[in-house]
Amino acid sequence: MKTTWDIFCTVVDNYGDIGVTWRLARQLAGEHDLAVRLWVDDLQAFVRLCPEADSQAERQRRQGVEVRHWPATWPGAEPAQVVVGAFACQLPQAYVEAMGKQATPPLWLNLDYLSAEDWVDGCHGLPSPQANGLRKFFFFPGFTDKTGGLLREAALLPRCQAFRQAPDERAKFLAGLGVHPAAGARLISLFAYENPQLGNWLDVLAKGAHPSHLLVPQGRILGDLGHWLGEADLPVGALHRRGALTVQVLPFVSQDDYDRLLWSCDFNAVRGEDSFVRAQWAGVPMLWHIYIQEENAHWEKLEAFLTLYRHGLSAAAGQALTDLWRAWNMDRPMGQAWQALQPHWDELREHARQWQATQAARPDLATRLVQFYRNSL
Structure with a gap:
C-alpha cells in the first residue's frame, strides 16, 4: 500500500502558495510513488496553474494527484499518514480531531516559508508540542544542508x-x-x-x-x-x-x-x-x-x-x-x-x-x- 499524504493549501492573495504545494504534490506522487491529496480552498487559482483542471469539481485527479476542494464546511475525510500544512494554514478542527483518534497518529508537518535567515537552520525539524499529543514538526525549506532544501524535480x-x-x-x-x-x-x-x-x-x-x-x-x-x-x-x-x-x-x-x-x-x-x-x-x-x-x-x-x-x-x-x-x-x-x-x-x-x-x-x-x-x- 502506498503511504498517504495530505497537503493543505490556503490561497491568500497570490499564486506562490498554490504554486509551491502543487509542484510538491506532483513530485511526491510521481517520483516517490505516494498517494497524495492536495486540499485547496480556491480552485480558481489552481486552474490558473493547471489549465486542464475543473474549478467546480469537489474531487478530481490531475497529474497523479487527487485534488480536493477545501470548503468552508469540512466535508470529512480520513486523515493521511503524513499531513502537511503549508505556510502555517489552519487545518480544519474536525480533521485535527480525527488525526488524534488514529491508531497510529499521523506525522504532522508545518511547511514554512522559504528564508535564508540564520535562525532557520536551528529551527528546521524542531517539534511543536501539541496538547492532544499529535506529532507536529516545523519544516523549513532553505539553501543550506541544515534545512529542508528547495523544490526540484529530478528531471x-x-x-x-x-x-x-x-x-x-x-x-x-x-x-x-x-x-x-x-x-x-x-x-x-x-x-x-x-x-x-x-x-x-x-x-x-x-x-x-x-x-x-x-x-x-x-x-x-x-x-x-x-x-x-x-x-x-x-x-x-x-x-x-x-x-x-x-x-x-x-x-x-x-x-x-x-x-x-x-x-x-x-x-x-x-x-x-x-x-x-x-x-x-x-x-x-x-x-x-x-x-x-x-x-x-x-x-x-x-x-x-x-x-x-x-x-x-x-x-x-x-x-x-x-x-x-x-x-x-x-x-x-x-x-x-x-x-x-x-x-x-x-x-x-x-x-x-x-x-x-x-x-x-x-x-x-x-x-x-x-x-x-x-x-x-
Whole structure:
C-alpha cells in the first residue's frame, strides 16, 4: 500500500502558495510513488496553474494527484499518514480531531516559508508540542544542508539543459507565445508586484545601446507598465516599442511553460517564493521582488539571501547586484542601479550557473520530506 499524504493549501492573495504545494504534490506522487491529496480552498487559482483542471469539481485527479476542494464546511475525510500544512494554514478542527483518534497518529508537518535567515537552520525539524499529543514538526525549506532544501524535480535540470541545447525548441516555444525577438536582443522576463520604480528602469532600457525585449506575463505589474506606456488597457499580445526596448504582454502560463520562459530569457525578474526558486534553477542573472510585509520585515529576508547568494562574487559585482535588488525592493533609483550592473554581466551569468550547481548538489525538498517521515517511523 502506498503511504498517504495530505497537503493543505490556503490561497491568500497570490499564486506562490498554490504554486509551491502543487509542484510538491506532483513530485511526491510521481517520483516517490505516494498517494497524495492536495486540499485547496480556491480552485480558481489552481486552474490558473493547471489549465486542464475543473474549478467546480469537489474531487478530481490531475497529474497523479487527487485534488480536493477545501470548503468552508469540512466535508470529512480520513486523515493521511503524513499531513502537511503549508505556510502555517489552519487545518480544519474536525480533521485535527480525527488525526488524534488514529491508531497510529499521523506525522504532522508545518511547511514554512522559504528564508535564508540564520535562525532557520536551528529551527528546521524542531517539534511543536501539541496538547492532544499529535506529532507536529516545523519544516523549513532553505539553501543550506541544515534545512529542508528547495523544490526540484529530478528531471528539471536535465530538461533545462536539453531545452537550451536545442535552439529550435526555444524559438518554437517563444513563437507559440507570439514572441519573435530581434536578433541579438536581450530577453528579459518580468513577473512582479506593483512597483513605482518600474518606469525608471524602463526609461534606461529604452535609451540603452543594447536592444531589450521585455516579456510580461499577466499579473499585478501591468498597472505600472500601462502607466509608463500611457495605455489604460494592456491585453495579452500587446506589443509596444520605445527606443531600444520592446515590451510584450504574455498570458498567465502553466507552471511548465513558465519554466520554459525562464530558460528562454537572459535575465529574469521574479516575485514571491515559487518563481524565485524557479529562477534560481534557470541559472541566469535574476532580480527578486520579495513579498512585502508590515514594518518592512521582508527586508531582513532580502538581506539574508543577498549575503548568502553574493558569496563568490567579486566585491564590485556583489555590490552592484545588492544595489539593484535594494533599489527594486526599497523604492530607490532603479535605472542607475541597472546601469551599474552592466559591466559585471558575464560574471553574474557564471555566478548564476555556479549557484544553480551548488544548490542542485543538495537533496531536494520532496526527498527530504520523505526521508524525514521515514526517520520518524
